[in-house]
Each structure stands twice: as structure tokens, then as C-alpha cells.
Amino acid sequence: xxxxxxATPMLSDALVILGAAGLVIPIFARFRITPIIGFLMVGxxxxxxxxxRMVYEYPWLAHFTITDPEGxxxxxxxxxxxxxxxxxxxxxxxxxxxxxxLVFGLGALELLVxxxxxxxxxxxxxxxxxGALALGLALALSSTALVLPISGTTTPVxxxxxxxxxxxxxxxxxxxxxxxxxxxxxxSDGVDDMxxxxxxxxxxxxxxxxxxxxxxxxLFAQAARTKSPELFLSASLLVVIGxxxxxxAVGLSPIxxxxxxxxxxxxxxxxxxxxxxxxxxxxLALGVFLITVGMGLDLATIWDNLWSIxxxxxxxxxxxxxxxxxxxxxxxxxxxxxxxTGILMASPSETTLIVLTAATQxxxxxxxxxxxxxxxxxxxxxxxxxxxxFGRLVxxxxxxxxxxxxxxxxxxxxxxxxxxxxxxRLVADMLTVHGKPYIGIDSDxxxxxxxxxxxxxxxxxxxxxxxxxxxxxxxxxxxxxxxMDEPILAQNLTRKLRALRPDLPIIARARDTHHAALLYRxxxxxxxxxxxxxxxxLSESVLVDLGVAVGPxxxxxxxxxxxxxxxxxxxGALDHKPQLRTRTLRPEG
Numbered sequence: 001x002x003x004x005x006x007a008t009p010m011l012s013d014a015l016v017i018l019g020a021a022g023l024v025i026p027i028f029a030r031f032r033i034t035p036i037i038g039f040l041m042v043g044x045x046x047x048x049x050x051x052x053r054m055v056y057e058y059p060w061l062a063h064f065t066i067t068d069p070e071g072x073x074x075x076x077x078x079x080x081x082x083x084x085x086x087x088x089x090x091x092x093x094x095x096x097x098x099x100x101x102l103v104f105g106l107g108a109l110e111l112l113v114x115x116x117x118x119x120x121x122x123x124x125x126x127x128x129x130x131g132a133l134a135l136g137l138a139l140a141l142s143s144t145a146l147v148l149p150i151s152g153t154t155t156p157v158x159x160x161x162x163x164x165x166x167x168x169x170x171x172x173x174x175x176x177x178x179x180x181x182x183x184x185x186x187x188s189d190g191v192d193d194m195x196x197x198x199x200x201x202x203x204x205x206x207x208x209x210x211x212x213x214x215x216x217x218x219l220f221a222q223a224a225r226t227k228s229p230e231l232f233l234s235a236s237l238l239v240v241i242g243x244x245x246x247x248x249a250v251g252l253s254p255i256x257x258x259x260x261x262x263x264x265x266x267x268x269x270x271x272x273x274x275x276x277x278x279x280x281x282x283x284l285a286l287g288v289f290l291i292t293v294g295m296g297l298d299l300a301t302i303w304d305n306l307w308s309i310x311x312x313x314x315x316x317x318x319x320x321x322x323x324x325x326x327x328x329x330x331x332x333x334x335x336x337x338x339x340x341t342g343i344l345m346a347s348p349s350e351t352t353l354i355v356l357t358a359a360t361q362x363x364x365x366x367x368x369x370x371x372x373x374x375x376x377x378x379x380x381x382x383x384x385x386x387x388x389x390f391g392r393l394v395x396x397x398x399x400x401x402x403x404x405x406x407x408x409x410x411x412x413x414x415x416x417x418x419x420x421x422x423x424x425r426l427v428a429d430m431l432t433v434h435g436k437p438y439i440g441i442d443s444d445x446x447x448x449x450x451x452x453x454x455x456x457x458x459x460x461x462x463x464x465x466x467x468x469x470x471x472x473x474x475x476x477x478x479x480x481x482x483x484m485d486e487p488i489l490a491q492n493l494t495r496k497l498r499a500l501r502p503d504l505p506i507i508a509r510a511r512d513t514h515h516a517a518l519l520y521r522x523x524x525x526x527x528x529x530x531x532x533x534x535x536x537x538l539s540e541s542v543l544v545d546l547g548v549a550v551g552p553x554x555x556x557x558x559x560x561x562x563x564x565x566x567x568x569x570x571x572g573a574l575d576h577k578p579q580l581r582t583r584t585l586r587p588e589g
Contacts, residue, residue: 017288044299049298049299050295072292075285079287080350083145084258084262086282087259088259088262099162103167104167106331114136115136121315131364131365139316139373142345143350161341172351176355201256205260208264212239221445221446236277247260269449272472273462317387321343321346325343335395339391348377413473413478415438417480418483421442421447439457439473464489482509490508497523504525507524512529516529
């Protein structure tokens with residue numbers, strides 16, 4: 001029976017992972033708890049130290065446990081690669097250059113100071129200095145996979161965390177080479193190999209920058225013209241996997257290639273759509289990674305060494321939080337930002353496990369010591385969401401006043417224009433005249449490229465996707481203008497927008513009065529029929545040419561427009577709130 005169940009381990013593991021995603025995410029979201037904890041708990045439950053212990057006694061449990069933990073590691077690594085890729089998409093070369101002081105100043109200082117202090121403490125408790133240095137470097141790393149999804153990259157905490165995490169990701173390769181160089185039986189070949197990897201990696205990155213600058217816009221433009229989501233997704237995965245393999249081939253970490261690929265795509269108008277279309281894969285792959293971390297928690301071993309493990313966890317968390325917070329204060333950060341970032345960055349990293357493995361293979365630490373610190377790392381990763389909540393609470397206590405600039409986000413409320421053809425451009429021009437910021441979105445790649453060449457603020461994307469609108473700032477938008485000539489899409493979008501933002505002014509272009517009535521029924525604030533407006537403009541022109549004064553003509557046009565709008569709304573049978581009908585886009589003052 002057990003043999004039959006183990007004949008399809010891949011399907012069994014897929015069932016567990018997909019079931020976890022389908023249950024954990026909605027359940028934890030219902031209670032406003034991050035699903036990170038849920039995935040870690042699933043890994044603990046279904047791993048070899050949980051229900052997996054009882055598979056031989058109860059074979060039917062094979063359907064609910066992970067039978068091949070090692071087989072999940074490539075998927076977990078792919079999740080980290082996609083995470084770094086999306087981080088690159090949120091950045092740009094200009095923004096990265098503007099962060100150089102934080103990345104190579106704060107990031108380097110944080111890693112060196114924390115690893116040095118940890119090494120000193122470990123040496124004092126009896127660890128040989130080479131092993132203490134290896135453990136210090138490993139434990140000084142913080143989790144990119146958990147910290148950035150919690151903090152984001154645009155908040156003050158997110159920017160500070162990002163700068164340190166970027167340096168840590170860059171430093172992983174030299175750290176791994178350092179492990180080999182410190183090995184008891186190491187020779188000078190290790191240094192030569194490191195230098196070779198550095199210059200080969202530099203050549204590969206330069207080649208990626210040059211080729212990607214010219215090739216990627218053309219690749220995604222062709223994919224966008226097909227209007228095929230499958231082809232767009234294929235192109236996105238091709239770029240990120242190809243870039244990761246290129247850096248891996250010369251000895252660099254694959255996440256370096258993924259980050260560079262994201263930076264290159266961030267310079268194109270397709271960055272938002274690429275991020276949206278790869279988001280589900282990143283989320284699922286990260287879920288797999290978190291499950292593998294949870295599977296490494298052996299409750300029996302933890303119980304046998306409970307007090308020493310707790311002391312190690314608390315010691316690492318407190319030391320890292322204090323040092324990181326103090327360094328941020330020295331760099332001029334607010335007390336609240338320094339406090340929250342320090343606590344959030346206190347836990348070890350997923351890459352800590354990689355460095356521990358390298359240190360064990362180099363005979364710098366014993367396997368038992370590596371297992372102890374692997375458990376400490378897994379517990380630290382598990383409590384990261386709790387640290388984030390605790391950090392926010394403490395930050396409010398130490399600095400209750402909101403930030404007054406300098407560290408706030410640069411995002412401002414912008415009118416969203418859906419559809420950026422002739423009508424969309426005209427709306428954008430009028431908003432610009434009156435000083436109202438806007439951003440346009442359209443799924444026609446040629447329209448977007450032409451608009452950006454002409455200086456318009458427009459992005460390629462599919463407005464029917466919720467995440468595409470969220471990235472444009474839907475929650476802060478003062479209004480949405482829909483200009484596309486697609487009646488069914490306009491109605492569906494109007495209903496979706498009204499459900500998301502009941503108070504949002506939605507101004508929609510309509511083909512005729514019947515279409516306008518349908519838009520009002522769907523929740524539009526204003527629906528502007530092309531036929532009615534063209535008739536009113538013709539009437540205005542002929543009356544002025546016949547010698548009627550401009551003032552009475554404009555007044556009569558407005559009166560007729562209001563009458564027609566009332567008739568259209570009655571046809572739509574819409575019970576509109578008065579404040580939504582009267583709210584218009586007028587310049588301030």
C-alpha cells in the first residue's frame with residue numbers, strides 16, 4: 001500500500017502545496033494575518049518531523065505529507081529568483097544609483113558590524129575563530145523573501161531595508177568563496193577562482209545590460225501586439241530564467257541575473273504588466289519556499305534544547321535589531337523608521353541556510369553546530385511577521401508624530417485614464433492645463449510607445465486586471481476616466497470599479513444614449529454619449545454663426561445637456577447619490 005502511494009510522490013506533494021495555498025491564503029486573509037505564518041505552519045505539519053513521522057504507521061497520510069522534501073528545493077529557489085526579479089521591476093537604474101550611498105554605505109556597514117559582533121560573542125563562548133566568523137556572516141544576513149513583501153520598497157522602512165538587503169544579496173558570492181578560503185585544507189586556488197568569477201560575472205552583466213537595453217523593448221512590444229497573455233508570460237519567464245542561468249554559468253548567484261533582468265524591464269513601458277503577470281507564480285513559489293522552511297523545524301529537537309535555542313534566537317534578534325536601528329539613526333533616519341526597520345531586519349535569512357551548508361562543507365563548523373543554527377534560523381524566519389507587527393507598534397510609541405516629508409512616498413493622487421488613444425490624450429492635455437496629475441493605461445503597445453515618445457505619462461497594461469489598476473494607485477485616485485470605444489468592457493470595468501471604490505467618480509465615454517444608460521446602471525458617475533455631445537457642439541456652432549450671443553447659447557447648451565442626462569439616467573433606472581452627480585473635475589482656486 002505504501003509503495004503504491006509513493007509511486008506518485010510528485011502528485012501527492014502538488015496536492016499538499018496547492019491545497020495549502022487554497023486554504024491558507026483565504027483563511028489567514030480573513031483574519032488579516034499574513035499567509036507567511038500559514039505556509040510555515042503547513043510545512044511544520046506536513047514535513048518529515050510532523051505528520052511525515054507517521055506515514056509508515058498510517059500509509060494514507062502520504063496523501064497529506066511532503067514525500068520528497070529535496071524535490072521542492074528547485075521550486076523554492078525559483079521563488080527567490082522571481083522575488084528578486086520583481087524587486088528589479090520596482091526599481092530603475094536612476095533609483096538604484098540614487099541609493100548607492102545606502103546600499104554600499106549602510107548595507108556594507110550593517111553586514112560587517114553585525115557579523116563582527118556575532119563572531120566576537122561566539123568566540124567568547126568557545127567557538128573557534130574561523131567557525132565564529134562563518135556563523136557571524138551567516139546570521140548577519142536578513143530575509144529578502146520575507147522582509148520586502150512585508151515592508152514594500154516605497155515606504156521609508158522599505159527603502160532602508162531594500163538598501164541593506166541588496167548589499168547582502170551582492171555579498172553572498174564573496175561570502176561563499178570566503179568559506180572555502182578559510183577551510184583548513186584550502187589553498188590559493190580559492191582566491192583565484194573568486195577573482196575569475198568576479199571578472200567573468202562583470203562581463204556577463206555588462207553584456208546583459210547592452211543587449212537587454214535594445215532587445216527587451218522589441219521583444220515585449222511584439223508580445224504585446226499579439227494581445228496573447230500566454231506569449232507575454234512566456235517572454236517574461238524566458239528573460240528571467242535566461243538571465244539567471246547566465247549569471248549562474250559564471251559562478252554568480254542566479255538572483256543577481258534576475259535582479260538585472262528586472263532592472264532592464266523596469267526601464268520599458270511594460271514593467272507593470274510583466275510584474276502583474278508573474279505575480280501568481282512568485283506567490284506560489286514563495287509559498288513552496290516557506291513550506292520547506294517549516295519542514296526544517298523538528299519540534300522534538302527543539303524541545304530537547306529549548307532553553308539554549310531560545311537564548312540563541314533572542315540573542316541574535318536583539319543584537320541585530322539594536323545595531324541596525326543605531327546605524328540607521330547615525331545615517332539620519334527618524335526614530336520610528338530606525339526602530340521598525342531594525343526589528344524587521346532582526347531575523348536571519350533563507351540564505352543563512354546556504355552559508356551554513358557552505359561552512360559545514362568547508363569543515364569550519366561541525367554538522368551538529370550547523371543543525372542547531374539551522375533551527376535558530378528557521379524559528380527566526382517563522383517569527384518575522386510577528387516582528388513586523390511588533391516593530392510597527394514600538395515605532396508608534398517612540399515616535400508618534402507622522403513623517404513631515406523627506407521620507408514619505410513620492411506617490412500622489414492621480415486621475416487614471418483608461419484607454420489612451422485620441423480621446424485619452426485630449427483628456428490628459430486638459431488635465432495638464434489645469435495642473436491635475438494623471439496616468440494613462442492602454443493594452444495597445446503601439447499607442448503607449450507613441451504617447452511616451454510625445455511626453456505623456458502612460459503605461460502599457462490591461463486595465464481589466466485588478467493588480468494593474470492597483471499599481472497605478474487606484475486607492476488614491478481622485479477619479480477614473482474611461483475613453484475606450486469598447487462598450488462591454490466599459491460596463492464591466494465600471495461595475496468592478498464601483499465595487500472597489502463606492503465613492504470614486506467614474507467618467508465614461510459612451511457610444512450613444514442607450515450605452516450611456518447602461519453605464520449609469522453599472523455605476524458610472526457621468527456617461528458622455530458621443531452622439532449627444534457632437535449634436536450639442538453642432539448646435540452651438542450654428543447658433544453662434546447665426547448671430548446669437550455666446551452667453552445665452554452656452555447656457556442653453558448646458559440646460560439641454562442636463563435634460564438629456566436626466567432622461568438617460570431615468571432610462572438606466574439608476575438611483576444616483578446627489579454628491580456623485582455634482583462632483584466634477586474643476587481646477588482648484
